[in-house]
Amino acid sequence: MSGVLVIMEQRGGAWNRMSWETLAAGQQLAAQTGQTASTAVAGQGIGALAGELARKKLERVYAVDHALLGAYTADGYTAALEQLIRKASPSLVLFPHTYQVRDFAPKLATRFGQVLISDTIGFRVDGGAPVFARQLFQGKLNADVKPGGAGPYFASVQAGAFRADQLQDGSAQVENFTPDLSADEIRAKPLDPFRESARAVDLTAAEIIVSVGRGIKEKDNIPIVEELAKALGAELAASRPICDSGWLPMERQVGSSGQTVSPKVYLAVGISGAIQHLVGMKGAKTIVAINKDSNAPIFEVADYGIVGDLFEVVPALVEEVKKAKG
Amino acid sequence: MKIIVSIKQVPVRDSQLRIDASGHWIQENDLSFEINEPDAYALEEGLQLKEKHGGEVIALCLGPARASQTIREALAKGADRAIHIEEENLTSFDTLGIAKLLAKAAESEKPDLILTGLQSDDLGSGQTGVVMAEILGLPSATIIMAVETAGSGIRVKRELEDGWFQNVEMPLPAVLTIQSGINKLRYATLMGIKKAKTKEIKRLRPAELGVTAAPAAIIERVYLPQRTKQTQILEGSAKEAAAKLVEKLKFEVRVI
């Protein structure tokens, strides 16, 4: 059992970008543990994708190709990758922590009597073996988690934890792997992906965004941040719980399930800064956080912070903005 | 439809967390606890499915004695009965051990559907439901935003990234992990709270289920995240801090 195997993700021939970050993590982990890195991509008719991977510094590229892998199913992917892992016998299998990986990787790890160490943000090497860092309590604390047992180990990598531009080019040998799959072992029938409705609000065009989180406490308080957005000439956005509760429409949600924005200024008001929110806004040029908890993870990405009660700070801010604008 | 909803008790949101003396977990003695948020949505979904299709909702909870408060609340909201696997030292189990315990307890009930929240607010591993399904040999689907019956099976709406969704049809029995916001949570009524006192809670111990802790992944250390970014904190009263921020927005960021 040796080598790091990175499982890439594609849909309809397009890569999930997090895969490249994970591949970079895999190369680094392999280098630091004195192993080689290989990768695998699963699907139907994925020759071109495998060819792209063959230009990276890797030992091997496994093209896991099968008609039953054309549309993603947990059963199909788990069965195919189980067979590949038994054959390739890596010591560690890495995945990008995508929604799809959440859907099947825990199942796959279970087949090996292992646990997926999920959503990791880094690693260190201890006695030749990796120890992974991951977040607890939505980013308020971190933990180091050490895989145990006979292996192979399984871990998934958080968005943004590694940089795709650190990926090393090179060349790798492509190996076709045809798993043994039958239609009757795939129990779920996936239908075509869809979007709920055309987005009436395009937050991506906004220069300034005032975004509100659960710190606002109730629907009746929303006008407090609306005032601020108006004063600044900003678009109003929100974290997920605000949209879940129907306090603002779904189309104003920022984050992994909502929109990804990169305005000049993003003002996060009463938002804790969970990773699923951060991925949607950390590309903003300037981030301002207003939060009563000085330990809130949002301050990790903020350029300017006000630690205080939003119900005092926001009205004061409205006053000052109006004054400055004259 | 016989539905098992697996629920977990976690520290209330916005708790001030302190690392315990061992450095392996947090100090729990001064915290308050509540149902894990996605689990509350899973429970609500179970109750709504029962109201539509008849059947029974069983709340299943693995946790220390304090978790009985959360179980009572689930019963007060309308769960018919509960199973409490009592274990004080949860950190000695990893996700696989926890899923084995829950699966063992669920198995003998022969449910049509098992629901859990998609992840816990404390550990956030996001896999208990999927691993339970694998142990029980059942199909599963995750991050679910709608559940309806379709023939002898169900059709569920999976959330994908960037505002995309996908419907998936699957046979029963099945395991689903539920996303927050799938429905509107109810409050327990006074009547519900009264009734809950008479409802059955079956208590089990891990040893009775034949599962021992043999973790494949161990938390070595818990610590405060290191800040890498230098946030400029604007100090002073609300008015002072606001004035400073406007200065920055005007002269440095240049958006005012």
Ligand SMILES: Cc1cc2nc3c(=O)[nH]c(=O)nc-3n(C[C@H](O)[C@H](O)[C@H](O)COP(=O)(O)OP(=O)(O)OC[C@H]3O[C@@H](n4cnc5c(N)ncnc54)[C@H](O)[C@@H]3O)c2cc1C
């Ligand atoms: C698969 C998946 C997808 C998700 N997708 C998204 C997504 O697209 N977008 C998204 O946002 N989330 C998403 N989430 C949810 C995410 O994990 C967090 O739960 C969510 O972002 C938290 O929202 P919040 O910060 O508003 O609330 P909380 O985490 O509850 O934070 C509230 C904050 O307000 C502060 N506060 C409270 N009172 C005050 C006050 N008076 N003054 C100042 N500050 C105050 C608190 O200190 C706290 O930091 C997703 C989760 C999952 C599992």
